[in-house]
Amino acid sequence: xxxxxxxxxxxxxxxxxxxxxxxxxxxxxxxxxxxxxxxxxxxxxxxxxxxxxxxxxxxxxxxxxxxxxxxxxxxxxxxxxxxxxxxxxxxxxxxxxxxxxxxx
Amino acid sequence: xxxxxxxxxxxxxxxxxxxxxxxxxxxxxxxxxxxxxxxxxxxxxxxxxxxxxxxxxxxxxxxxxxxxxxxxxxxxxxxxxxxxxxxxxxxxxxxxxxxxxxxxxxxxxxxxxxxxxxxxxxxxxxxxxxxxxxxxxxxxxxxxxxxxxxxxxxxxxxxxxxxxxxxx
Numbered sequence: 677x678x679x680x681x682x683x684x685x686x687x688x689x690x691x692x693x694x695x696x697x698x699x700x701x702x703x704x705x706x707x708x709x710x711x712x713x714x715x716x717x718x719x720x721x722x723x724x725x726x727x728x729x730x731x732x733x734x735x736x737x738x739x740x741x742x743x744x745x746x747x748x749x750x751x752x753x754x755x756x757x758x759x760x761x762x763x764x765x766x767x768x769x770x771x772x773x774x775x776x777x778x779x780x
Numbered sequence: 781x782x783x784x785x786x787x788x789x790x791x792x793x794x795x796x797x798x799x800x801x802x803x804x805x806x807x808x809x810x811x812x813x814x815x816x817x818x819x820x821x822x823x824x825x826x827x828x829x830x831x832x833x834x835x836x837x838x839x840x841x842x843x844x845x846x847x848x849x850x851x852x853x854x855x856x857x858x859x860x861x862x863x864x865x866x867x868x869x870x871x872x873x874x875x876x877x878x879x880x881x882x883x884x885x886x887x888x889x890x891x892x893x894x895x896x897x898x899x900x901x902x903x904x905x906x907x908x909x910x911x912x913x914x915x916x917x918x919x920x921x922x923x924x925x926x927x928x929x930x931x932x933x934x935x936x937x938x939x940x941x942x943x944x945x946x947x948x
Contacts, residue, residue, distance in 0.1 A: 681788045683898065686825065687890045689792045693799050693818075695883035700803040702875035708853045712802050712815050715846065719822045722834075730829045731898040736909045739831050740918050743910065746834075746841050747925045751932035753846045757853045758940035764857045765942075 686727040694720035705771045707760045711753060718749045788828055795821030808854050812847065819843050833907040 693716055700713030722742045729738030764770050767777075798821060801814030819842040826835035914922050 681785045683895050684890055684893075685788065685792070686829065688887055689795060689825070691883060691886035691890060692796050693822075694886070695879045696796075696799040696803045698882065699875050699879040702878065703803075703872055706808060708850060708857065709808060709811060711850065711853075712811060715815065715842070716799055716802060716818065719819070719842075722838075723822060723825060726826055726829045726831045726834060729831070730900070731895070735913075736906060737913060737917070739834055739906060740910055740913050742831075742834055743837065743914075744918075744921055744925055746837055747929065750841055750845055751929055753849050754936040755932050755939070757849050758936035760853055761856060761940050762942055770857045 683727055683731040686723060686731075690720045690723040690727070693717075693723070705773055707756070707763070707770045707772050710772060711756050711760075715749060715753070718745055721745060784828070788825075791821045791824040791828070795825065808858070812851055812854060815850070816843060816847055819847065830901075830903045831906055833905075833910055 697713045697716030697720060700716065701710050704710050704713060722745050725738040725742040725745070728734075729736060732738075760770055763775055767775060769775065795818055798814045798816075798818035802811045802818060805811040805814060819838060823835045823838040823842075826832075826838060
């Protein structure tokens with residue numbers, strides 16, 4: 677392993693994290709597990725922003741964008757959990773495939 | 781192989797293994813705890829990338845905020861008496877196909893691309909330049925983010941507090 681750690685290694689970790697999050701979003705039934713997959717995807721995007729800030733020849737704007745991504749993730753988690761709690765009160769389930777009242 | 785590389789590999793492997801645990805764990809509580817380690821690993825990667833402010837923010841907001849919210853959600857939506865481990869899994873084959881194709885494409889492109897060599901700046905504190913940028917170039921997104929947080933706060937409270945008696 678003579679390869680020195682550079683931009684590529686960070687981006688590969690981010691790509692793996694993104695794919696795992698995508699897999700979780702697609703396969704999970706429980707809405708909270710879907711939220712965990714989304715958080716993984718957002719983290720992967722953030723690693724990309726920060727890695728390009730360090731290795732790209734630019735200023736620190738990427739980290740500022742990453743701060744905004746974290747803010748959005750927090751707001752999104754709060755709203756999604758409120759919706760999930762409400763669905764659980766109304767329908768007694770949080771499985772995304774059983775909440776199909778609008779189907780028929 | 782210097783200490784930087786070793787640290788990177790340790791935390792990258794921690795992050796990826798924890799993410800695998802999040803995605804493949806049968807038990808939702810184990811998944812939440814794996815998510816904790818994944819967030820810590822990502823914070824460590826931020827430190828390696830000279831983003832100290834973001835690393836602290838990651839730990840404060842993700843571990844201290846979002847993860848606590850998720851654990852509360854798990855607690856409130858899993859019936860206490862019959863602890864059913866929600867092991868439902870949907871459509872594995874298309875998911876494996878899509879995620880695998882995307883992962884393969886991304887990793888292939890990333891490893892074959894010749895990235896321009898970077899002249900790395902030495903580590904320096906980032907809180908001050910980030911704050912300066914937030915107040916100058918990014919002041920409109922900053923204000924929008926504060927409004928968004930307010931809207932999300934009020935909206936979440938209203939949605940979550942809708943009374944049970946109101947349903948027909």
